[in-house]
Amino acid sequence: MPTFGSFALLLALALSAYTLLTGGVALRQIATGGRGRVAPERLAETARRAGIGTFIATSAAAFALVWCAFTNDFSVAYILHHSNRALPGPYKFAALWSGQEGSLLLWAWLLAAYGFVLRVRHKVDVKLTAYASTILGGIQVFFLLLLNFAAMPFSLVRGAVPADGFGLNPLLQYPEMVIHPPMLYLGYVGFAVPFAFALGALMMRYPGEKWIHITRRWTMVTWLFLTCGIFLGMHWAYSVLGWGGYWGWDPVENASLMPWLTGTAFLHSVMMQEKRGMMKSWNVWLIFSTFMLAIFGTLLTRSGLVSSVHAFAQSPIGNWFWVFLVIVFAVCLFTYILQRDHLKAENKIESLVSRESSFLFNNLVLLAACFTVLWGTLFPILSEYVVGNKVTVSAPFYNRVAVPIGLFLLFLTAIGPLLAWRSSSFRSIRKNFVVPVIAAAVTGVVVIACGVHPWDIFTTTHQGSFYAFVAYCLGALVVTAVGSEFLRGAKVISRNTGKNLLASVVQLTRRNTRRYGGYIVHFGVVVIIIGFSGQAFNQTQEQELALHQSIHIGPYKVECEGYSQDTNPNYDTEYALLNVYEDGQLVTKMAPERRFYNASQQPLTVVSNHSTPAWDLYVIYAGKNPDTGQPIVRVFLNPLVMWIWIGVAIVVFGTGLALVPNLSAALAASRVRVPAQAVALTAQGDD
Amino acid sequence: MRGPGPTGRAIAKVTVIALALGMIAALSMGVSDSGTRFNDLGNKLMCTCGCGQVLLQCNHLGCPALARETAELHADIAAGMNNNAILIAFQNEYGPTVLAAPMLTKFNMIAWIVPPLLLLLGILGTVLLVRRWRQRAAAMPPVQQSAEIRALRDQVRRETEL
Numbered sequence: 001m002p003t004f005g006s007f008a009l010l011l012a013l014a015l016s017a018y019t020l021l022t023g024g025v026a027l028r029q030i031a032t033g034g035r036g037r038v039a040p041e042r043l044a045e046t047a048r049r050a051g052i053g054t055f056i057a058t059s060a061a062a063f064a065l066v067w068c069a070f071t072n073d074f075s076v077a078y079i080l081h082h083s084n085r086a087l088p089g090p091y092k093f094a095a096l097w098s099g100q101e102g103s104l105l106l107w108a109w110l111l112a113a114y115g116f117v118l119r120v121r122h123k124v125d126v127k128l129t130a131y132a133s134t135i136l137g138g139i140q141v142f143f144l145l146l147l148n149f150a151a152m153p154f155s156l157v158r159g160a161v162p163a164d165g166f167g168l169n170p171l172l173q174y175p176e177m178v179i180h181p182p183m184l185y186l187g188y189v190g191f192a193v194p195f196a197f198a199l200g201a202l203m204m205r206y207p208g209e210k211w212i213h214i215t216r217r218w219t220m221v222t223w224l225f226l227t228c229g230i231f232l233g234m235h236w237a238y239s240v241l242g243w244g245g246y247w248g249w250d251p252v253e254n255a256s257l258m259p260w261l262t263g264t265a266f267l268h269s270v271m272m273q274e275k276r277g278m279m280k281s282w283n284v285w286l287i288f289s290t291f292m293l294a295i296f297g298t299l300l301t302r303s304g305l306v307s308s309v310h311a312f313a314q315s316p317i318g319n320w321f322w323v324f325l326v327i328v329f330a331v332c333l334f335t336y337i338l339q340r341d342h343l344k345a346e347n348k349i350e351s352l353v354s355r356e357s358s359f360l361f362n363n364l365v366l367l368a369a370c371f372t373v374l375w376g377t378l379f380p381i382l383s384e385y386v387v388g389n390k391v392t393v394s395a396p397f398y399n400r401v402a403v404p405i406g407l408f409l410l411f412l413t414a415i416g417p418l419l420a421w422r423s424s425s426f427r428s429i430r431k432n433f434v435v436p437v438i439a440a441a442v443t444g445v446v447v448i449a450c451g452v453h454p455w456d457i458f459t460t461t462h463q464g465s466f467y468a469f470v471a472y473c474l475g476a477l478v479v480t481a482v483g484s485e486f487l488r489g490a491k492v493i494s495r496n497t498g499k500n501l502l503a504s505v506v507q508l509t510r511r512n513t514r515r516y517g518g519y520i521v522h523f524g525v526v527v528i529i530i531g532f533s534g535q536a537f538n539q540t541q542e543q544e545l546a547l548h549q550s551i552h553i554g555p556y557k558v559e560c561e562g563y564s565q566d567t568n569p570n571y572d573t574e575y576a577l578l579n580v581y582e583d584g585q586l587v588t589k590m591a592p593e594r595r596f597y598n599a600s601q602q603p604l605t606v607v608s609n610h611s612t613p614a615w616d617l618y619v620i621y622a623g624k625n626p627d628t629g630q631p632i633v634r635v636f637l638n639p640l641v642m643w644i645w646i647g648v649a650i651v652v653f654g655t656g657l658a659l660v661p662n663l664s665a666a667l668a669a670s671r672v673r674v675p676a677q678a679v680a681l682t683a684q685g686d687d
Numbered sequence: 688m689r690g691p692g693p694t695g696r697a698i699a700k701v702t703v704i705a706l707a708l709g710m711i712a713a714l715s716m717g718v719s720d721s722g723t724r725f726n727d728l729g730n731k732l733m734c735t736c737g738c739g740q741v742l743l744q745c746n747h748l749g750c751p752a753l754a755r756e757t758a759e760l761h762a763d764i765a766a767g768m769n770n771n772a773i774l775i776a777f778q779n780e781y782g783p784t785v786l787a788a789p790m791l792t793k794f795n796m797i798a799w800i801v802p803p804l805l806l807l808l809g810i811l812g813t814v815l816l817v818r819r820w821r822q823r824a825a826a827m828p829p830v831q832q833s834a835e836i837r838a839l840r841d842q843v844r845r846e847t848e849l
Contacts, residue, residue, distance in 0.1 A: 243744040250739070348820040360813055368806035379789070379798045387794045389783045395741060396731050397788035401802050 002076050002154040005064030009105075009154070012057035012112070013144035015050045019137030023047035027130060031204070044130045048119050051133050054140060055116035062109045065102060065153055069095045074165050077155045078102060084165035084599035086569040090178050091168055097181040098172050100302065100317070101153035106182065107298075108143040110189040115140065118193060124214055131200025132193070139192050142324045150317050167599025170571075174240050180232040184256060187226025188294040191259060193218045194266075195291035198284050202335050205342045209277070212270050217659060219270075219287075223263050224655045230256050231648045242605035242620040244540060244636040246644070249398045254377045255297030258370050262290040265366040272359050275421070277346030281336070282363070284343060288332045293370075295325050300377070350422050353429065358416035365409045372402045399463065407470050410529060413522050414477035417485050436480040443476035444469065464536025471533040475526040482519045510663035517658025524650030527643050534615070534640030542634040544625050545576065554637040556617055557581040561589070563624075563631045571595040571604075576621050576631040580610060592621035592633065615639040724764055731787050732756060732777055741787050756785075 026043035029035060036043075065078070069092040074080040082095045082102065097103040115136045122129040147153065171177075194215040201211035233256070238246040247253060266286040272278045299321035336343075349356045376393045384390040418432040447469055448454070454469035490504035499507065509516040543551050545560035552558075561577040575593040579586055593606035610617040618636040625632055726743065734745035736752035742760075745753045756777075763773045777785050789795035 243740060245744065248740070248744075348823070349817045350821055352814060352817050352821075357813075357817060360817075361810065364809045364813060365806065368802065368809060371805060372802040375798070375802055383789070383794065383798075391783045391789045391795060391798075392733050392785075392787055393789065393798065394733065394787040397798065400788075401799065405802070405806060 001064050001067050001071070001073060002156060005061045005068070005154040006152070008057045008060035008064060009144060009147050012054050012061065012108070013141065013148050015054040015057060016112075016137050016140035016144055018050040019047045019054065020134060020141055022050070023130060023134030023137055027134060027204075030127070047137070048122060048130065048133055051115050051119045051137055051140075054137075055112040058105075058109045058112040058144075061147075061153075062096065062105055065105060066093060066096055068154075069093070072165070074163075075156055075161045076153075077157050078153050080157055080162060080165045082165070082168055084167040084570075086599065087165075087168055087173075088570070090175075091173050094172065094178045094181075095168060097185070098168055101147070101151045101155075103181065103185070104143060104146055104151050105153050106185055107189055108140065108147055110182075110185055111136065111140055111143060111192060114190060114193050118196075125210065127204065128197065128200055128206055128211060128214070131204055132196040135196035135199050136192060139196075142320075146317060146320055150320055165599065167597060170595065170597045170600060170602045170604035171240055173570075173597070173604070174236060176232050176236040176239070180229060180236055182229075183225050183232055184229030187222055187224075187229050188256075188259065188297065190218065190222030190225055191263060191287070191291045191294050193222065194287050198287045199332065199335060202284060202339050202342065205339055209274050212274055212283075216270070219263070219267060220655060220659055223260070223267060224652065226256070226260050226263065227648070227651060227655075230260060231645070235645065238618075238641070239607055239609065240605070242607050244538065244618055244620075244634075244638060245535070246641075249376070249395050251377045252297075252301050254373045255300045258297060258373055259290045259293040261366050261370040261373070262286055262293055265363045265370075266290060268359050268366075269363050272356055276356060278349070278356065279360075280343040280345060281340065284336065285332075286363075292325060292328055292332075295321060295328065299325065353419060355416065355419045355421045358412055358419050362409065362412045362416060365405060365412060369402060369405045369409065372398070372405060376401070399467075403463075403467055406529075407467065407474060410471065410474040410478060410526070413525065414474060414481045417519065417522075418481050432481075432484070435484055436477045439480040440473040440477040444473045447472045468533035468536040471529050475530055478522060478526045482523050485519060486516070507663070509657065510660075513660045513662055514658045517654045517656075517660075520654030520657060521651050522654075524647045524652075524654055527647030527650055529647075531640050531642070531644030531647055534638065534643070537639045539637040540634065542622065542632065544628065544630050544632045546628075546630050551633065551635050553617070553635050554615065555582050556587075556637070558590075558617070558619065558633070558635055560631065560633070569598070571597045573606075574621065574624060574631075575606075576633055578608075578619065578633070580617060590617075590619050592619045594621045594623060611642050613640075613642050616641045724770065725760060728760055728764070728770060728773055729757065731774065732760070733785055733787050735781050735785060 022043055025036075026040040026047060029040035030044070034040075065076075067073075068076045068079045069083050070089070072079070072083070072085050074083075078099060078101050079095065082099045083092055087095075095102060097106045115133065118129060118136065119133050122133070197211050197215045197218070200206070233253070234246040237248070266283060269279050269283050269286060273280055273283050299318055302318050302321065349360065351357065376397050379393050380390050414436060415433075418429070418436070420428060452465055452469050452472070454466040456465040486505055486508065487501075489508040490501050493499065493504040493507050494501055497504070497507070539553055541551050541553050543549075545551070547560055547562065550557050550559040557580070559579045559581065561579050563574070563576045565572065565574045567573070573593050573595045575591050578590045578592070580588045580590060588610045590608040590610060592608040595604045595606060596602075597604065605620050605622075608619045610619075616636070616638040618638055620634045620636075622632040622634045624630065729743035730741055732742040734740050734742045734750065734752050735756065736745065736750050738745055738750070742753065742756055759777070759780075760773065763776060768776070771790075774786060774790060778790070783789070789798050791799060
């Protein structure tokens, strides 16, 4: 099977190289009107089919590696280092992406899969798809070169083959780890598709904005995958790492956040291009940057450029990524310089107080957030280079610099939907803003009454209360603004059709799923931020617990009922049995564990968490006191964490809704007829 | 285009100034409070065991670095040292990587200043650019529209906004 896998990878490289070269030649001939022995259209078709063949070949290679994991073929070095006989089946499958070579193979396979879908659906726009397919072929060649010559997943073990493997990193033996990396990679890799379309459209001077329509769904699906990947990673960190938090501003976490931020900016700014023919250069560079940041993120995690707690996959292949990144940037810059006259804006922003301006500022703030994350991640290297001292840039930096930027973005999220396209009159601003501002003010008063003291920022170094207060007020502003948008539209429908308000909201949403789905995503973001704000009020306690001794935290009493140990072929475990009481009533039993994996000889904390909408009671078994033999238990009371996961579910729902086609047929019947002259005028000016 | 009147412009200016002040406050404020100093400082220091975690977030059982550093921190607070002096003492003992974020000194100042400065410059640049575009647009003669056309436009706008 390793031979089969290696052959499949070589075949995939040959096919993708054919896609790139033949596709490039064919497109060049079509562009210049030149002809060879074979018609360029036929050449392009063979390149497309070779691209489809690449998918089959990389699928075969991925299958071969998974097969090796399931059959415990420890003659393959990768399987030896990332699996063992006692490893449960799903984790053997996850071995595919648990190490350097496997995760690169996953990347190549996902890229081939995206390419497969794109090439099968080539009739959407044959020429543009041919360009995109060729560009994807180029990216594929890079990854397959890596897999064939630098990070070979089917390398064989020298000498005698060991009877058992070294096992999977215990931190990765968690259900979310089976889903989180593929999700994240689907996001990273997926941005290659809109990137390829954008670059292709620029190369061929594609007329109009159709390429944006074609890639809109790709971009949204990709963004959704990346969002899910990031939050699954957060949930994994929260559930496995056992430090009581979910985001540590580690370089690897930052690497996933940067393309997400620019991707989010792109999703917003393309609307300006679609509706007003503006920001064309900006959009092209946003999607170029997003793809390059996805590659840069991989470079950060692989090269050892920055120290990270995720340093499991460091190797010399960083140089390969540097070269690739430089080539990608050079191609983008060259194409842009050559074709920039094609990107002239059809309109200019007419007022600072308009929807366009709000999109522009939203983009600016998202890019500032991205730059802050990049700056913080790379500053230790800069510092070492300039002054010879490496410094640490961790949570306190980001809390002070990135959080205010995030809150400013939340403010823009609130005001954007309330502004009209082109220009808003002061009267309409006053009318639209009165209710949201009142809601924000009332929320502020209620929050202060509930014991949040924003003025603590003047008396302590703790900014949490201030940030939380601002987040709650802005959250109320956003929710009311979004709610009033739904209500205003639903009232019109209700008046015209006689339907009740709820049915009208549903119809309204179905008429413009993108817009109202987007508002639901904004609502989800507010819920997530409310969840984040709870971090300002975290409490923690650590104590050695004798039998029937207890810890008090918040409303809970955590009592030790016992402690024990167990063993199975994969790991040994120690755990504490805890009874949790609230107001004297038993509410739950918890059993935090500490495992010791036999194959890898590494420990793992298994958190026990009792989650409610108000707070999480998060308990870890920190270990046993060697002198007394009694368990040491660390208890956290983390407010509002559940709302983060609820908010993510809302974001997923909203994005899913935005992907559903609009219901348009029923709309025309219920509308009042408008003379064609007026419609034409409106189409010229407004949206 | 109906721009805001003098009152509107004044409100807009006040809002912008309030936001800017809020951001500056959020970025710069915070003074010592003895009651929470241990937690504050513990979250500004890194554990030196190599785990790469903030001191009070290190969850390694029996971590020698955690025990040593927290003991030192308690001792420094008890000795009446101020926050800055404690951070400098830690930096001198363990090197600059022991601080979870660079201090506001010399070159490290750049770390803190550059992101907000770039954002402010970006906002300022955007405002100036839009004003320039608006002035150019204002120089062009306005399109004449009858009251009837304006009413129809409003109606179409209302309905197509759904």
